Amino acid sequence: TLAQNRTISFDGLINNEVVFGNGTPMENNPSILKRANKKAITNALVLAMVDIANEKGEFERAKKYWNTFHCQNKLISHNGRYYTDYCKNRWCATCCGIRKAFILNRYYPIIINWEEPHLLTLTIKAIKAEDLHNKINEVINNFSKIRDRCNKRHQRGKGMKVIFIKSLECNFNATKRTYNPHYHIITPNRETALYLKQEWIKECNKTSFNAGNNAQHLIKIEDVEKGLVEVIKYGAKILSDPDPTHKRKRNRGDMVGLKVYARALHNIYNAMNNHRLYGSIGFKLPEVENENISFKYVSNYESWTYQPQQMDWINNETEKKFTEYEIDSYLEYILKTCMDKETF
DNA sequence: CCCACATGGGTGAATTGCTA
DNA sequence: TAGCAATTCACCCATGTGGG
Known part of the structure; x- marks a missing residue:
């Protein structure tokens, strides 16, 4: 036995x-x-x-x-x-899909309780591949300076409390062969978004002209889930249109003309290496059970x-x-x- | 799932800037 | 240059990232 x-x-x-x-x-x-x-x-x-x-x-x-x-x-x-x-x-x-879903589920319960969420896109002038690495670092540094400044002003009772979530993304324009690093930001109200936009334009144009007023888009979010999906795209698109100004709305499954710009993607992943793409500012995320x-x-x-x-x-x-x-x-x-x- | 590693947010301290 | 305000630095540790 x-x-x-x-x-x-x-x-x-x-x-x-x-x-x-x-x-x-x-x-x-x-x-x-x-x-x-x-x-x-x-x-x-x-x-x-x-x-x-x-x-x-x-x-x-x-x-x-x-x-x-x-x-x-x-x-x-x-x-x-x-x-x-x-x-x-x-x-x-x-x-990416799994991580996106995870992050979306963590942020959603917070954003849904914000009174008037707005989606702000902060960007700089398009750049060539050789400048990508430096410019991404510059964009990140500029942004943390603005965050520091706003936080300190608030601490001294001279500015509003800034609360938002942000994600860093980079597009490639195959026609012009340029890169466009940008932040997607969701704020609880229009005020915060306008404040950040103003500081961004000020900071980016300190040494030379890098960011125009019209390139910084601001819209009110009507559908929180759609807004979050827009923000949580994860770095860069794999299948992309050679002409991104192509305004024709693609039908589901319509892939005509799409290409995969492997070298551009490699450049983007390299430049973003060792940088966080997501973050919350001004609040703590709830613990994951x-x-x-x-x-x-x-x-x-x-x-x-x-x-x-x-x-x-x-x-x-x-x-x-x-x-x-x-x-x-x-x-x-x-x-x-x-x-x-x-x-x- | 757990863990290790390193970026970057939060915050007090140090430094720089401004005005009279 | 004093005196105050604004900005940046430094440090801690939360959390994004990636391996197993």
């Missing part, structure tokens, strides 16, 4: 797999196909960026891009949920491995496809032939 028990428990042990977190439900979950889509886009992008990083001798960065290429490579499914490991990089569409589920051992699970050519996860035993994702033919065309690695 002893020997038998021992054998059984040993069997159990080697067949166990450790999984982290709560997992993602698989039944009737449309996000599974979206995951496959994001993985296909991300893989195409990081492969292009690996070449660019290697060519520039940035081998550490190339390693991080490879890390993203292997993001969610192995899936474990068990009891209707699946578990995997995430790379958590900014250029990974899946990991700790659900205290660390990890568990599962037996009777299925394991799946991602096959880049098939753009799907394949069951290690049955060879069944996990998502049965079929890439949109136009998206496939973009990823294969519109990956722009040109120097600019």
Whole structure:
């Protein structure tokens, strides 16, 4: 009996797999196909960026891009949920999506209670690639100076208390080959936004003209969720229009003319490296309730491995496809032939 | 999930700026 | 240059980031 028990428990042990977190439900979950889509886009992008990083001798960065290429490579499914490991990089569409949702859920309950939320965009004149690194640092420094100044004025009873959330983002204009770093800011009222706008224009034009009045957009937020989604975009767009002034409203799924500017994205991620993209000023975020589920051992699970050519996860035993994702033919065309690695 | 690391927010202290 | 105001610095630690 002893020997038998021992054998059984040993069997159990080697067949166990450790999984982290709560997992993602698989039944009737449309996000599974979206995951496959994001993985296909991300893989195409990081492969292009690996070449660019290697060519520039940035081998550490190339390693991080490879890390993203292997993001969610192995899936474990068990009891209707699946578990995997995430790379958590900014250029990974899946990991960005997860982080975006997390941040959105943290900020939403605060913004929804603000009396009259406004969305302010603070920007500077468009710049060339060679100035990107310095200008991003300048934008960040200018902004923290303004924050310091406003806080101090308030502390001395000479200015309003400034409360807002901010995110740093950078667009690429492929027609002009310029970059446009900017802050998206949500304030609880119009007053704060006008105050920040005024200080921004003043600070940016101290040495030379860097920011005009009309380039700083301010609108009242009617739909808090939409406003937050607008702010929490995470750094840079992967699929972009060669002509961003193109005002034609895109239909859902209309990708005609879109390109992936791999080198521009690489430049943006480099310039933003080691900088926080999000932050709250003037208030503390509520604690995230700790659900205290660390990890568990599962037996009777299925394991799946991602096959880049098939753009799907394949069951290690049955060879069944996990998502049965079929890439949109136009998206496939973009990823294969519109990956722009040109120097600019 | 946990942990390590480092940016940057909060705040008192130091420095710089302004005016008479 | 005194005296006060405004701005910037320095330090602590909360939190964004990324690895396992």
